[in-house]
Amino acid sequence: MNAALSIMIFDENRIRAAIIEEGLREAGHTHVVVLHDIVGLARQIEIIGPDVIVIDIETPNRDMLEHLFQLTRSVRKPIAMFVDRSDTLSIEAAVEAGVSAYVVDGLRKERVKPILDMAVSRFKAFSRLQQELADAKSALEERKIIDRAKGILMKSRKLTEDEAYALLRQTAMNEKKKLADIAQSVVMAAAILGS
Amino acid sequence: MSFIPTGIDQHKSGPTSPATIRAASAKLVRAGFIPLVDAAVLIAASELGFATREGIQIDLVKDVSWANIRDRLAFRQFDIAHMLAPMPVASALGLGSNPSPTIAPFMLGRGGNAITLSVELYRRMQEKAGLAGHEDALTNAKALKLVIEEMRAKGEALPVLGMTYPFSSHNYELRYWLSAGGIHPEEDVKLVVVPPPMTSDALSAGAIDGFCVGAPWNMVAVAREVGRIVAVKADIWPSSPEKVIGVRPEWAEQNPQTLSRLIVALDRAAAWCDIPDNRRDLAQILAEPRYLDVPIDILHRVLAGQFTTDPNGTERTVPDYFTFHRQGANFPWISQAQWIFSQMVRWGQVPYSAEAYRQVASAFRPDLYRNALGCRSDIPMEDVRIEGNAEDDVFIDGTTFDPEDIRGYVARSRIRNIGSEATNQSDV
Numbered sequence: 045m046n047a048a049l050s051i052m053i054f055d056e057n058r059i060r061a062a063i064i065e066e067g068l069r070e071a072g073h074t075h076v077v078v079l080h081d082i083v084g085l086a087r088q089i090e091i092i093g094p095d096v097i098v099i100d101i102e103t104p105n106r107d108m109l110e111h112l113f114q115l116t117r118s119v120r121k122p123i124a125m126f127v128d129r130s131d132t133l134s135i136e137a138a139v140e141a142g143v144s145a146y147v148v149d150g151l152r153k154e155r156v157k158p159i160l161d162m163a164v165s166r167f168k169a170f171s172r173l174q175q176e177l178a179d180a181k182s183a184l185e186e187r188k189i190i191d192r193a194k195g196i197l198m199k200s201r202k203l204t205e206d207e208a209y210a211l212l213r214q215t216a217m218n219e220k221k222k223l224a225d226i227a228q229s230v231v232m233a234a235a236i237l238g239s
Numbered sequence: 240m241s242f243i244p245t246g247i248d249q250h251k252s253g254p255t256s257p258a259t260i261r262a263a264s265a266k267l268v269r270a271g272f273i274p275l276v277d278a279a280v281l282i283a284a285s286e287l288g289f290a291t292r293e294g295i296q297i298d299l300v301k302d303v304s305w306a307n308i309r310d311r312l313a314f315r316q317f318d319i320a321h322m323l324a325p326m327p328v329a330s331a332l333g334l335g336s337n338p339s340p341t342i343a344p345f346m347l348g349r350g351g352n353a354i355t356l357s358v359e360l361y362r363r364m365q366e367k368a369g370l371a372g373h374e375d376a377l378t379n380a381k382a383l384k385l386v387i388e389e390m391r392a393k394g395e396a397l398p399v400l401g402m403t404y405p406f407s408s409h410n411y412e413l414r415y416w417l418s419a420g421g422i423h424p425e426e427d428v429k430l431v432v433v434p435p436p437m438t439s440d441a442l443s444a445g446a447i448d449g450f451c452v453g454a455p456w457n458m459v460a461v462a463r464e465v466g467r468i469v470a471v472k473a474d475i476w477p478s479s480p481e482k483v484i485g486v487r488p489e490w491a492e493q494n495p496q497t498l499s500r501l502i503v504a505l506d507r508a509a510a511w512c513d514i515p516d517n518r519r520d521l522a523q524i525l526a527e528p529r530y531l532d533v534p535i536d537i538l539h540r541v542l543a544g545q546f547t548t549d550p551n552g553t554e555r556t557v558p559d560y561f562t563f564h565r566q567g568a569n570f571p572w573i574s575q576a577q578w579i580f581s582q583m584v585r586w587g588q589v590p591y592s593a594e595a596y597r598q599v600a601s602a603f604r605p606d607l608y609r610n611a612l613g614c615r616s617d618i619p620m621e622d623v624r625i626e627g628n629a630e631d632d633v634f635i636d637g638t639t640f641d642p643e644d645i646r647g648y649v650a651r652s653r654i655r656n657i658g659s660e661a662t663n664q665s666d667v
Contacts, residue, residue, distance in 0.1 A: 104434035106306040107404050111432035113336060114405040114588070135337075136314045144310065146336065 049155060050075040052094035054085065056103060060170045064098060067166045071158065086112055096156060097146040098163045101139065113146065134160060141167040186224035193227035196234045265296040266497050271308050272321035274301055274531045275435065276454040276541055277351045277482045279521060280563055281321055284501075284508035286524050292507075293500035301529065304434065305404045306336070312485060313339035318494075319501070321347065322485035325406040327602040328579045332589050335406060342491060343483035343571050344498065344607035345505055348512075348563040351481055352409060352472040353457040354416060356449035357442055358550060360386065360398060361467035372553050376470030377635055380420025383469075387427050401433035401441060401450035411582040412475050413451035418654040419475075419636040424586075425656065439463050453481075454541045454561070455533050462537065464550035471546075471557050476627060476634045480575040483603075491607065502611035509564035518542045567617055571603035574623040577642040585649045587656035596645065 051073055055061035061078045068076045077092055079085060082105045089097070089112065099106060134157060138144060141164045147156050190212065197208040212230070216223045270285075272278040284290045285297035300316075302308050305323060309330075312320045327341040354376075356364075360383075364370055367389060368382035383398075390397055402409040414424040424430060433441050433450060439460035441447045449466075450456075460466030472479055484505065491498050512521055522538035525531045531538065540546075544560030547553065562568045580599040583589045605622045612618060626640040627633055634640070640648055649655060 101307055101310075102303060104303040104437070106304040107434060108432040110306050110335060111405045139310050139314045139316065144306075 048075070049073060049096060049151075049159070050092060050094045051077070051159065052089065052092060052097045053078045054080075054097060054099045054103075054105075056080055057100065060100070060167070063170055064163055064166045067162050068159070071162060073159075082108065085109075095148045095151055096159055098159070099144055099146065101142045101144050106144065109146065134164075138164050142171070143167045186227075189224055189231060190227040193230040196230055200234075265291065265294055266494075266500075267296050267298055268318045268497065268501060269298045269300060269316070270319045270321070271300050271302050271311055271317040273303075273305065273308065273435075275321075275351075275482075276525065276531070276538065276561065277347050278321045278530075279512050279525060279561075280347050280505055280509045280569075281484070282524060282530055283512050283521065284504045287508065287511065289508040289511070290501070290504040293504040295497065295501055295504060299529075305407070308485075309335070309339070309341075310337055312341065312487060313337060315487075318486070318490055320485045322483050323404055323407045324480035324483050324575070325408065325411070325579045325583075326404075327483065327485055328576050328583070328599055329406040329588075331598040331602040332580075332583070332595055334583070334589060340488050341485045341602070342488050342604045342607075343485055343576075343602060344491070344604040344611075345484040345502055346480060346569045346571050347482040347484065348509060348561060349478065349481060349566075349568045350472050350557075350559060350561045351453045352412060352451060352479075353454075353468050353546075354413060354449065354451045354470040355438075355442070355457045355460050355466040355468050356383070357445075357447075358465060358467055360448045361469065361549070363389075372549065372551075373555075376416060376474035377419055379469040380416050380422065382420075383417075384421045384427075387422060397428055398448040399429045399431055399446070401431055401438055401447040401452070403435055403452055404432060405588070406583075408472075408479055408481050409451040409453070411579065411586075412472060412479060414582070414586060416451075416470050416475050416635065418652065421654070423654050439465055442466055455531070455537050458537055458541055458546065459533070461547050461550060467550075468546060468548040468555075470635075471560065473557060473559070474635060477559075477632050478572075478575070478626060480572075480579065483571065491604075498607065499611035502608060506564070506569060506612055509569055512561075512563035513565055515543070565617075567619060569608070570619055571605050571608055572619075572622065572624065572626075573600050573603050573605060574626050574640070574642045576600065576603040577623070577645065578626055578640050581640065581645045581648055584645065585652055585655045591646055591649070 051068060053061050053064050053076065055064070055078070058080055061080065065076050065078050077088070077094070079088055099109065138160055143163050145156070145160050145163065193212060194205055194208040197203055197211060198205060203211065212223060212226055216226045219226065270281060272281055281297070282299065285299055290297045302311065305326065308320045308322060309326060311317050322341070322343070324343065324346070327343045329335050330338045330341040363386045364379065364382040367385045370379070370382055374382070387397060400413060402413050404410065410430070413430070417424045417428065422428060431447065433447060435452045435456050438450045438452050438456050442450065442460055443463060443465040457466065457468050461468060472481070486498065511517055518539060522535050522542055525538050526533060526535040542561060544557040546555045546557060548555050576599050580595070584591045589595060609618060623642055628639050
């Protein structure tokens with residue numbers, strides 16, 4: 045039912061932009077345009093005449109947009125940030141999540157709110173995804189370093205793999221440290237000692 | 240207000256950086272800033288213990304755009320923020336997207352801006368007007384006009400000039416300088432917004448032909464041999480309001496003690512920043528990656544006002560290029576908010592009205608400044624004055640600004656946005 049709304053997504057982060065676009069299409073919006081590059085943005089806005097612009101808060105180019113919207117002559121339709129300023133809660137949530145939205149004045153709040161809510165949840169999902177990715181990466185790193193520490197202990201103290209692991213774990217418990225930190229120390233010490 | 244200002248005697252003999260004393264229950268104040276030299280007073284207040292001594296812990300958060308600063312202050316992610324002086328004025332008038340009430344009880348000092356043109360454009364000005372390289376800002380503007388006339392005659396594209404924000408001192412100063420030289424900022428050139436850290440890249444890539452921006456970005460463009468400085472802020476109007484501490488009125492009302500103590504801390508920090516012997520230390524702090532992330536040497540030269548104006552090494556020293564504290568540099572003159580308003584009217588951002596005039600007067604809060612610092616010989620008794628009326632504080636075109644006569648002042652400007660007063664763009 046909102047299919048007629050034209051939505052522009054400006055995000056230099058292509059993955060995030062794609063995630064938002066997908067969400068909007070799933071919600072039945074067919075007029076979605078994604079831009080990654082500030083070059084030509086003004087002309088694109090003029091040609092497409094979007095009703096809603098969703099933009100990443102971390103781009104310094106927001107100030108350029110402010111200027112653009114100040115010059116209503118170039119954009120023609122007056123654009124304001126957020127359709128209803130009294131709805132501070134959902135705007136706060138947006139700012140918190142790192143997204144801002146510019147909306148053509150006169151659009152009804154009911155039409156814009158789901159778009160904004162969707163963008164907010166997609167932004168959050170994206171940062172969660174990034175965090176998970178970072179966690180997974182560091183988990184992999186930790187496993188590698190523990191394996192190396194085990195190998196060093198097995199060689200230098202003639203232990204089996206299980207014994208080496210038990211020794212690392214016991215040390216970590218005694219020292220109240222993470223297993224990976226102890227393993228890191230073992231690897232570093234071995235490197236310093238040249239073994 | 241039960242707070243009694245402290246350390247005034249010490250201030251007279253030259254303040255030193257106090258040792259960091261951790262107050263048992265320091266009040267946390269979250270402050271947004273943009274990495275620019277004129278955030279120095281705020282950063283120094285936090286780094287050097289001036290805030291801690293007043294029982295305040297400043298949590299500094301670096302941001303990337305003025306629009307973000309405005310929004311994050313409005314939505315309570317920040318308690319206070321480093322802002323462009325025209326921003327609280329625009330908010331009071333409901334201009335820009337998402338305007339939200341903001342007051343300015345403290346100015347962060349004077350100076351810092353400059354106008355830089357591309358080496359190529361300046362070379363044309365030299366050819367056309369016979370510039371030797373040491374001409375003043377007005378002569379440079381007039382030379383640019385000659386080049387623009389030539390460009391028009393030859394059907395060339397007109398110069399594109401960058402500034403930082405529609406409601407910025409840079410926008411108004413650039414327009415003021417162009418107009419003083421007879422150039423219409425909306426007909427003879429094209430003005431665009433370029434984020435400060437991108438200015439020298441944009442200039443070198445040929446996307447723009449010049450810009451007006453704060454320190455250190457002009458010096459950076461010269462150091463990269465792509466730009467030529469043709470005017471500094473003091474050439475256009477020394478007192479021109481630059482950055483302020485912006486506060487939500489509701490936060491100010493709920494935290495009067497904290498605000499007063501914050502103003503005291505900022506006042507001490509500003510006095511410290513003004514002492515030439517402290518420049519090296521200040522440059523070192525500002526150079527850190529979490530602040531400006533710019534080489535110390537450039538910052539030190541900027542603070543000292545030592546300019547290399549062109550890639551050939553032409554030197555110019557601007558005394559008081561930055562004034563952080565002296566000459567009432569932190570006092571929020573209501574007449575300066577009114578001057579900003581006059582420029583908004585002049586360029587068609589807002590129509591003049593008696594109501595708008597009243598709203599503007601509430602954006603700057605000299606009462607809060609006085610309240611915090613008490614009676615002091617360097618704090619003016621009045622809130623309004625005729626601007627540009629002192630021997631060492633003249634506008635580049637020699638006019639004066641009487642806040643009582645904004646309409647007459649705008650009408651007397653030969654170059655302005657004619658007919659702009661009829662259109663209402665107040666909701667944009």
